Amino acid sequence: MKLYVVGLGPGDLSQATGRALDILENCQVIAGYTVYIELIRERFGSKELISTPMKQEVKRCRLAIEETLKGKSVAMVCSGDAGVYGMAGLIYEIAQEYDPIEIEVVPGITAACSGAAILGAPLIHDFAVISLSDLLTPWEQIEKRLDYAAMADFVICLYNPSSKKRHEYLKKACDRILAHKDGSTVCGIAQNIGRDGERGRILSLKELRDTQVDMFSTVYIGNSTTRKIAGKMVTSRGYRIGGDNG
Amino acid sequence: MKLYVVGLGPGDLSQATGRALDILENCQVIAGYTVYIELIRERFGSKELISTPMKQEVKRCRLAIEETLKGKSVAMVCSGDAGVYGMAGLIYEIAQEYDPIEIEVVPGITAACSGAAILGAPLIHDFAVISLSDLLTPWEQIEKRLDYAAMADFVICLYNPSSKKRHEYLKKACDRILAHKDGSTVCGIAQNIGRDGERGRILSLKELRDTQVDMFSTVYIGNSTTRKIAGKMVTSRGYRIGGDNG
Numbered sequence: 001m002k003l004y005v006v007g008l009g010p011g012d013l014s015q016a017t018g019r020a021l022d023i024l025e026n027c028q029v030i031a032g033y034t035v036y037i038e039l040i041r042e043r044f045g046s047k048e049l050i051s052t053p054m055k056q057e058v059k060r061c062r063l064a065i066e067e068t069l070k071g072k073s074v075a076m077v078c079s080g081d082a083g084v085y086g087m088a089g090l091i092y093e094i095a096q097e098y099d100p101i102e103i104e105v106v107p108g109i110t111a112a113c114s115g116a117a118i119l120g121a122p123l124i125h126d127f128a129v130i131s132l133s134d135l136l137t138p139w140e141q142i143e144k145r146l147d148y149a150a151m152a153d154f155v156i157c158l159y160n161p162s163s164k165k166r167h168e169y170l171k172k173a174c175d176r177i178l179a180h181k182d183g184s185t186v187c188g189i190a191q192n193i194g195r196d197g198e199r200g201r202i203l204s205l206k207e208l209r210d211t212q213v214d215m216f217s218t219v220y221i222g223n224s225t226t227r228k229i230a231g232k233m234v235t236s237r238g239y240r241i242g243g244d245n246g
Numbered sequence: 247m248k249l250y251v252v253g254l255g256p257g258d259l260s261q262a263t264g265r266a267l268d269i270l271e272n273c274q275v276i277a278g279y280t281v282y283i284e285l286i287r288e289r290f291g292s293k294e295l296i297s298t299p300m301k302q303e304v305k306r307c308r309l310a311i312e313e314t315l316k317g318k319s320v321a322m323v324c325s326g327d328a329g330v331y332g333m334a335g336l337i338y339e340i341a342q343e344y345d346p347i348e349i350e351v352v353p354g355i356t357a358a359c360s361g362a363a364i365l366g367a368p369l370i371h372d373f374a375v376i377s378l379s380d381l382l383t384p385w386e387q388i389e390k391r392l393d394y395a396a397m398a399d400f401v402i403c404l405y406n407p408s409s410k411k412r413h414e415y416l417k418k419a420c421d422r423i424l425a426h427k428d429g430s431t432v433c434g435i436a437q438n439i440g441r442d443g444e445r446g447r448i449l450s451l452k453e454l455r456d457t458q459v460d461m462f463s464t465v466y467i468g469n470s471t472t473r474k475i476a477g478k479m480v481t482s483r484g485y486r487i488g489g490d491n492g
Contacts (some may be wrong), residue, residue, distance in 0.1 A: 014265040018454020083362045089370035105363035116329045116352035124335035128374040152394035190413045238382020
């Protein structure tokens with residue numbers, strides 16, 4: 001009777017860990033967002049599968065917890081890492097309302113890391129991860145974080161940089177950052193990570209400001225040592241070294 | 247003739263992705279820090295193995311690049327993710343000095359994510375990753391980042407929180423953060439991730455300040471919505487929700 005919250009990494013199952021796949025192999029029920037359940041159906045179709053669509057995350061958590069309370073071993077799957085803007089937090093919060101169950105989070109590769117690998121090595125030094133979605137966070141809070149992250153010269157990784165209703169948000173975010181970082185700052189966009197159409201693009205912060213990205217993109221804004229090397233986005237390991245090289 | 251820079255995740259190979267293991271299976275040469283080469287020797291001992299000790303990272307990169315230029319397929323292995331304080335950046339920087347080779351970074355699970363999974367769900371919302379090592383970064387730069395990250399109410403994840411020569415650094419870092427975050431802020435320490443003695447501990451920021459951690463620890467400082475739930479460290483998905491719940 002245990003609930004695993006399992007990150008599958010980006011794209012297909014070759015990007016999941018052996019431990020994550022072992023847990024799916026050995027559990028009785030797999031719950032998840034419809035798209036991820038389809039992803040695992042071929043290999044794990046013999047399990048009891050529970051899926052709910054987007055925006056029914058709370059219901060999905062309740063179903064998974066209730067199956068666990070019936071004495072089954074249950075895996076709730078997420079793309080990327082379940083602990084980064086993922087379902088792990090919600091599971092703990094909602095589980096408080098029920099009899100105690102054992103919960104284990106099984107990490108996966110989050111988009112910050114898988115997108116970075118496509119672009120080169122942007123996250124080699126201190127970085128901040130910020131979501132531009134204002135669904136659960138006031139935009140003023142997001143702006144404040146962008147300001148401080150830029151002032152601190154963090155490499156900045158943006159999740160949810162755009163959606164149908166929010167196509168101006170990346171431009172607004174770049175304008176905040178441009179108040180503190182140079183327009184020539186090396187930036188990158190990782191698209192469709194681990195899927196068909198996977199693509200990395202390197203551009204300046206000034207160019208990024210005027211670029212439309214889709215919701216399958218992760219965006220990176222370099223620090224003052226980030227350079228374009230052989231077509232890749234590469235951040236220096238340190239400031240003394242950066243100074244020596246640059 | 248290709249050089250892969252491969253993250254193995256934390257601890258044993260069950261935390262590596264299928265893709266990472268496929269690459270090790272199919273390459274001719276595996277290079278890495280002595281400790282990681284020992285980790286893979288049992289399974290991949292039939293390969294040509296190249297190891298160099300700590301602080302010989304540059305030499306290790308040169309050896310890997312030179313083997314690649316001989317026409318071999320080479321995998322440089324790192325623990326965690328090769329792109330987060332890892333070897334991927336150095337490989338790109340040093341490869342500039344040689345004839346062009348193809349380089350691919352293969353992501354792994356970084357300590358921020360694997361440690362978070364042990365503690366619960368601390369990184370559910372925006373976060374900053376900061377290394378306390380001042381080997382390549384001036385301490386003033388690190389302090390500035392701690393200040394801004396605390397002011398922005400990021401969850402903060404600290405790499406390299408301590409070493410033999412730097413046992414006071416975590417205390418100094420906590421003092422910077424205490425200027426902006428409450429002493430009751432929920433914090434966590436993940437130790438020996440994926441290894442014998444793996445352990446998570448939840449404590450307040452005030453307690454963390456007076457705690458000695460070793461170099462095999464990753465430290466987490468919550469944001470204003472982070473709570474202790476059923477013995478775990480859990481950050482809320484958002485501020486409106488946090489406000490409703492809290």
